[in-house]
Amino acid sequence: MGGQGAKVASNPAYVPHGAAGAPPLATAPAGAGPRALVSVTDHDFREAVDRLSIQPPLGDQELQAIAAAFYRCVVGANQVVFGQGERADTAYLLESGLARMEFAAPGRPVEAVGSVKAGDIIGEGSLVGGDSHAVTVAAGTECVFFAVGAGQFGELQRHAPAVAVRFLAVAAQQQVRRLRGDARKIDAFAAHVLGIAQPAAVAPEPAAPATKLGKLFQRIAGGGKEE
Numbered sequence: 001m002g003g004q005g006a007k008v009a010s011n012p013a014y015v016p017h018g019a020a021g022a023p024p025l026a027t028a029p030a031g032a033g034p035r036a037l038v039s040v041t042d043h044d045f046r047e048a049v050d051r052l053s054i055q056p057p058l059g060d061q062e063l064q065a066i067a068a069a070f071y072r073c074v075v076g077a078n079q080v081v082f083g084q085g086e087r088a089d090t091a092y093l094l095e096s097g098l099a100r101m102e103f104a105a106p107g108r109p110v111e112a113v114g115s116v117k118a119g120d121i122i123g124e125g126s127l128v129g130g131d132s133h134a135v136t137v138a139a140g141t142e143c144v145f146f147a148v149g150a151g152q153f154g155e156l157q158r159h160a161p162a163v164a165v166r167f168l169a170v171a172a173q174q175q176v177r178r179l180r181g182d183a184r185k186i187d188a189f190a191a192h193v194l195g196i197a198q199p200a201a202v203a204p205e206p207a208a209p210a211t212k213l214g215k216l217f218q219r220i221a222g223g224g225k226e227e
Helices: 043-051 060-069 124-128 150-159 161-192 212-221
Strands: 071-075 080-082 090-096 099-103 111-116 136-139 143-149
Touching: 043 060, 043 090, 043 143, 060 150, 060 161, 090 124, 124 150, 124 161, 143 150, 150 161
Parallel strands: none
Antiparallel strands: 071 143, 080 136, 090 143, 099 111, 099 136
8 A cells, every 4th residue: 555546536525424515424333332433544544454455545535535434343242233124324344353244044043154254344235325224243352444435435436436347346245245155054054054955066077088188288288308
């Protein structure tokens, strides 16, 4: 971080948290302490952004733009960050601590379905029009989050679209990894609870005979030694 990066659009209508005319802060989690504004010089904020491995890396102006959109909040151990079915209006980047994801299917007890560690983004659906949270997230230990409300992220999209797109790309990548993990858990649930057998592993097909071109590449890779 800290390079020039893409230039952030200069627009006097773009205002950070706390300034006159800024969108109101989203409702903080019930278990959260006071919200604090974020400065681009805050070491923990820069570390949290570094963990995202945003590509291409954010330049100084882009860091200022994203810092202006976020606020810091601390959630105590065993306190709920957001609940399943609650209105989704804020996304959270975990800076430190550990949290857990829980899901309650109709007629079944609450189950832990995932964990949240430093560098993870949660509640990202709120930034793209999601209505409600699909899971509950609760802090396992005291957690420090950098949070961004849908209104402030909308401002970021309008006035620094390249920054917003790259942040959403990282959130989407994380979501894909979670979905793959969810698919494995669904298979296990079907096998052990519903009695549905998982498909047997397919044996690999025998290797095809090497072609003349393939043998040539093999000789090249082997230093030119003939068989």
